[in-house]
Amino acid sequence: DAKTTQPNSMESNEEEPVHLPCNHSTISGTDYIHWYRQLPSQGPEYVIHGLTSNVNNRMASLAIAEDRKSSTLILHRATLRDAAVYYCILRRRSNDYKLSFGAGTTVTVRA
């Protein structure tokens, strides 16, 4: 399975943007890029996903590099409620039953 690489941690100030990078240099053409986040003492929560084009939703934006070997999750205005562990995950239709969670990026938001 293709792997993802994320920084262990990032810090941000409240109301500032947060850019979370994810490297997936061995991604295949059929892999979708998904992001989940896990708030303290809660289960993971779906954030956003994309294949080739940039995507926006009410929670975040996903910017995908043209060669698809990396992507960036963008939180436009961080709030204290955005403090969580963010996971970048590749999903493939052929083995979709499994989400492969790595260690993720722990985001700290300073008031």
Place this chain on the structure above:
Amino acid sequence: NAGVTQTPKFQVLKTGQSMTLQCAQDMNHEYMSWYRQDPGMGLRLIHYSVGAGITDQGEVPNGYNVSRSTTEDFPLRLLSAAPSQTSVYFCASRGETWDGGYTFGSGTRLTVV
């Protein structure tokens, strides 16, 4: 509210005891799965189901059994608890739309002493 409900939220077991972790969803989702999360680590898949009557093993299935008699419920059974099964357990489900996100429950924190 629609979602994935897990019970109990907390449980302490003695080594060798058995128990069942309950998971129920009211979204008519076909796909359901169980994960465990150990401290400071990501989630690992235990078992999953693609529909009623169909289950399969994930990456860490030893010591756990599952069954899926209805679309709504997907219980996880520990037959003889061991300290190595101390963890937080999450149940997840998703619908038929392939690229939709999974919905996770809030977890069961299990301690085996």
